[in-house]
Amino acid sequence: MNTNNAVPNTQAAPADTPQPVPVSTMTPEAVVDALRALRAQLGDTTPLTIAQRKSLRSKGHPSIAVLQASINVIGALDNVAQAVGQPASEVRQLLDEANRWAAVEDEFRSMLNGISSSNLVRRQRIALIAAQAATIGTQLVRDPANAVLVPHVQELKRLKSFTRRKKAAQAPGTHQSPASGTSQSPVTGTSSQSPASGTAAPVTPVSQVPGTPGSHQA
Numbered sequence: 001m002n003t004n005n006a007v008p009n010t011q012a013a014p015a016d017t018p019q020p021v022p023v024s025t026m027t028p029e030a031v032v033d034a035l036r037a038l039r040a041q042l043g044d045t046t047p048l049t050i051a052q053r054k055s056l057r058s059k060g061h062p063s064i065a066v067l068q069a070s071i072n073v074i075g076a077l078d079n080v081a082q083a084v085g086q087p088a089s090e091v092r093q094l095l096d097e098a099n100r101w102a103a104v105e106d107e108f109r110s111m112l113n114g115i116s117s118s119n120l121v122r123r124q125r126i127a128l129i130a131a132q133a134a135t136i137g138t139q140l141v142r143d144p145a146n147a148v149l150v151p152h153v154q155e156l157k158r159l160k161s162f163t164r165r166k167k168a169a170q171a172p173g174t175h176q177s178p179a180s181g182t183s184q185s186p187v188t189g190t191s192s193q194s195p196a197s198g199t200a201a202p203v204t205p206v207s208q209v210p211g212t213p214g215s216h217q218a
Contacts, residue, residue: 022118067095 026034039045048056062070074080075088084091134156141149 022121
């Protein structure tokens with residue numbers, strides 16, 4: 001019996017078991033539209049640049065107790081309120097709004113974390129299925145009866161090879177320069193170095209080397 005068409009066992013290991021794919025009652029497009037509509041109702045939500053946020057954070061933020069005590073200073077004397085240009089009641093309202101909007105920040109962070117985590121699970125599920133499909137297709141393509149898979153498997157191998165070459169080309173080079181303090185001898189091609197100073201020693205001409213043709217030896 002021909003067993004070439006048998007599908008290989010691709011049961012995932014426990015560590016690779018995918019998480020359940022999240023199910024949403026809203027489409028991604030509907031969520032985007034709802035968020036844009038909500039943002040339009042929030043008023044001034046102009047984002048700051050990274051430099052602007054860093055500058056504001058570097059100024060420091062007093063504790064709530066310090067802020068409340070400072071507001072009490074404003075309410076204790078009209079001259080202080082006139083100097084800062086804000087009555088104590090308005091500053092207290094501003095502090096109250098900041099605290100309430102902090103809860104909104106926390107809620108949005110939690111929601112963003114949940115959306116990002118759910119999408120990460122989806123991508124992990126896709127990657128696992130794709131790896132299984134590549135393994136199965138690579139084995140089944142050996143049977144001529146499955147010739148329909150040949151162009152698909154070849155394209156898959158080409159894309160993977162291209163990705164590997166691209167990563168290798170982006171890797172930093174490891175070119176090594178000759179060691180400092182050495183020089184190549186024009187006669188022997190070997191490096192000569194002065195043991196005392198580490199600088200290149202002068203090369204003796206061939207005509208002055210004893211025992212060689214053309215040398216002047218007493």
